Amino acid sequence: MKTLDFSHNATALGLAHGPGVLDLVDRDPGCVDYIEMPFEQLRHNPSLGSVQEIAPIVLHCASMSVAGFIPPSQQTIDEISLETSRTQTPWIGEHLAFVSADGIHEEADRDTAPTNLTYTICPQLSEEAVERVSMNLESLRPKFSAPIILENSPQYFPIPGSTMSMSDFVAMVVFRCDVGLLLDLSHFMITSMNTGVDSSQELEKLPLERVVEIHLSGMKLADGIVWDDHSVPAPPEMFDLLEQVMRRSRPRALTMEYNWEAVPHNVILSHLERARNILA
Amino acid sequence: MNARNVHAVLAAGVQHPNLLSKWQGDPAFLRSQGIAPETIDLTALRKFAGLTVKVRHNGLRFDLPLTFRLMSLAELDIGVFSAYAIHCAATGHHYAKTSEERTCDLISFLERWLDLNQRNHSLLWDMIRHEQALAQLKRSTAENSASFLGNPRPPRILRGSSIPQVRGQVILHRMQCDPGAVRAALFQRPPRLDQIPEEIHFYCYWRVADEVHILNLDEFGYYALKLIDGITSVAKLNRRMGGGSRPTKAFIGALQQLAAVGVLDLYGTTSPQAICTSSS
Numbered sequence: 001m002k003t004l005d006f007s008h009n010a011t012a013l014g015l016a017h018g019p020g021v022l023d024l025v026d027r028d029p030g031c032v033d034y035i036e037m038p039f040e041q042l043r044h045n046p047s048l049g050s051v052q053e054i055a056p057i058v059l060h061c062a063s064m065s066v067a068g069f070i071p072p073s074q075q076t077i078d079e080i081s082l083e084t085s086r087t088q089t090p091w092i093g094e095h096l097a098f099v100s101a102d103g104i105h106e107e108a109d110r111d112t113a114p115t116n117l118t119y120t121i122c123p124q125l126s127e128e129a130v131e132r133v134s135m136n137l138e139s140l141r142p143k144f145s146a147p148i149i150l151e152n153s154p155q156y157f158p159i160p161g162s163t164m165s166m167s168d169f170v171a172m173v174v175f176r177c178d179v180g181l182l183l184d185l186s187h188f189m190i191t192s193m194n195t196g197v198d199s200s201q202e203l204e205k206l207p208l209e210r211v212v213e214i215h216l217s218g219m220k221l222a223d224g225i226v227w228d229d230h231s232v233p234a235p236p237e238m239f240d241l242l243e244q245v246m247r248r249s250r251p252r253a254l255t256m257e258y259n260w261e262a263v264p265h266n267v268i269l270s271h272l273e274r275a276r277n278i279l280a
Numbered sequence: 281m282n283a284r285n286v287h288a289v290l291a292a293g294v295q296h297p298n299l300l301s302k303w304q305g306d307p308a309f310l311r312s313q314g315i316a317p318e319t320i321d322l323t324a325l326r327k328f329a330g331l332t333v334k335v336r337h338n339g340l341r342f343d344l345p346l347t348f349r350l351m352s353l354a355e356l357d358i359g360v361f362s363a364y365a366i367h368c369a370a371t372g373h374h375y376a377k378t379s380e381e382r383t384c385d386l387i388s389f390l391e392r393w394l395d396l397n398q399r400n401h402s403l404l405w406d407m408i409r410h411e412q413a414l415a416q417l418k419r420s421t422a423e424n425s426a427s428f429l430g431n432p433r434p435p436r437i438l439r440g441s442s443i444p445q446v447r448g449q450v451i452l453h454r455m456q457c458d459p460g461a462v463r464a465a466l467f468q469r470p471p472r473l474d475q476i477p478e479e480i481h482f483y484c485y486w487r488v489a490d491e492v493h494i495l496n497l498d499e500f501g502y503y504a505l506k507l508i509d510g511i512t513s514v515a516k517l518n519r520r521m522g523g524g525s526r527p528t529k530a531f532i533g534a535l536q537q538l539a540a541v542g543v544l545d546l547y548g549t550t551s552p553q554a555i556c557t558s559s560s
Contacts, residue, residue, distance in 0.1 A: 019341070019342060068287060069283070069284045069287060098287050098291070100291070101284075101287040101288045101290070101291035101292075102284060102285075102287070102288040103288070103292070104288045104289065104292050104313065115288070115291040115292055115295050117291055117294055117295060117332070118332065118336060119294070119331075119332035119335060119336075121287070121290055121291065121294065121328075123283065123287065124281075124283040124286045124287065126283055128282065128283045129283045132283065156324055156327075156328050156331075157321040157324035157325060157328065158319065158320075158321060159286065159290070160281050160286045160289075160315050160316065160319040160320050161281030161282070161283060161286050161315075161319070220352065222352075222355045222357065222358045223327050223355065223358045223359065225324060225327060225358075227331055227358070228331075229352075231338075231341070231348070231352070232352075260335070260338045260341065261338065261341040261342075261345060261348065262342075262345075
């Protein structure tokens with residue numbers, strides 16, 4: 001079983017698990033240092049753990065609902081804990097978002113079960129939500145053998161009751177909770193474009209020195225909104241932002257999330273090379 | 281607006297996007313949840329619900345890569361999946377477990393939802409059926425076609441009592457474009473979907489032995505093949521095609537052409553188990 005080696009002090013380069021990735025790594029074992037594996041995929045298909053015979057695993061997660069008011073089930077926590085120990089992931093990258101919420105019903109006084117989603121939602125950007133994240137992390141952290149780092153959400157529309165920008169929210173969470181940042185540059189750029197701010201200026205508001213891991217993927221404008229899109233490669237502007245990040249940060253890992261469909265290997269390899277040159 | 285209520289409403293909107301138009305028309309419910317209606321963009325929330333359903337259907341991309349590429353380039357994906365999300369929530373539809381079943385469910389929805397007078401809609405309708413037909417035939421077991429592996433029997437005199445049989449498996453589709461032309465357009469830079477010729481094609485997707493062929497039929501051959509069920513005689517088929525009790529030369533010619541290609545056995549006497557599906 002392979003585990004990630006940080007002794008050389010360079011930023012490790014990885015690919016998110018998805019169609020075609022194992023073929024690529026099998027064909028060109030040196031092209032990446034690790035594979036980022038969603039906990040939810042491992043949970044659904046435990047045989048994916050065998051990936052670790054090919055490359056180390058960094059665990060990603062979308063099940064803790066860190067910014068939510070409905071905690072994950074004990075079973076979910078136990079299973080994340082098990083995979084954390086089994087994979088020896090250096091950290092768990094979790095979304096700064098919620099995936100469960102109180103159930104609501106339009107008829108008053110009617111009992112409702114919580115709403116459990118399969119996709120994370122950007123939380124309210126407020127001090128109340130920061131406080132909630134802090135409480136949730138306090139409860140979650142002792143349960144895992146690896147630290148949790150938090151990934152900024154993409155914002156597609158204004159979240160009611162928000163009192164601050166995404167950058168301010170992320171910065172406040174990082175400082176209040178003393179937590180590492182998984183900076184998803186695509187989410188960051190999407191948020192900047194959807195909220196009409198300059199991404200380069202906004203980036204400087206983030207605590208970049210706390211970045212542990214970076215995500216890169218594609219995005220797409222459709223129906224008047226810029227959306228996350230892991231089926232297309234990152235645009236050139238994303239690499240400009242990466243260069244800007246690297247002026248203030250020395251992340252331990254960078255993951256390319258080209259995992260919604262099989263992106264051509266030559267495209268992935270050229271983007272890995274481009275990222276490697278910037279990280280060097 | 282407290283974060284807990286905001287999260288509950290956002291999650292409910294994503295889970296049950298069929299409620300959003302109701303909230304839009306009558307914001308009393310939002311107010312009852314402590315949310316000022318003017319602070320929530322219900323249209324964007326509906327589109328986001330579509331994104332989440334689109335991501336849940338990423339598994340279909342393996343069989344339908346061009347369909348997804350077309351939806352993306354024609355900016356149909358968010359609209360299609362938002363409408364699908366609303367439909368599924370309104371009807372209580374649960375997403376199927378396998379990609380094959382999910383594809384069938386999506387096609388059933390599209391058949392009702394698409395407006396084939398819109399060019400991009402008709403392209404999508406043709407492309408998804410094209411890719412699904414190929415995927416279905418490629419997946420079909422050797423057993424299904426094993427009984428049709430033999431070479432076509434040598435021609436004898438075709439009689440009205442002869443019972444033509446399909447060799448192998450066929451799927452028939454009438455289309456308003458050539459999927460090959462769509463494929464070429466999708467990889468042009470920039471893609472020119474508007475330049476894809478609009479022309480009627482009658483395709484027969486045919487699997488025999490381990491090979492899948494696409495036959496471009498004439499209209500007569502297409503409808504003749506549609507009627508062939510392995511139990512109906514040539515004379516009866518001719519009557520169903522509008523002819524008299526004696527098979528016309530045109531009809532016999534069409535059958536002989538199909539036999540020459542190999543898709544028909546004109547002289548079988550037993551009823552095969554060929555799968556023959558079609559749609560307009």
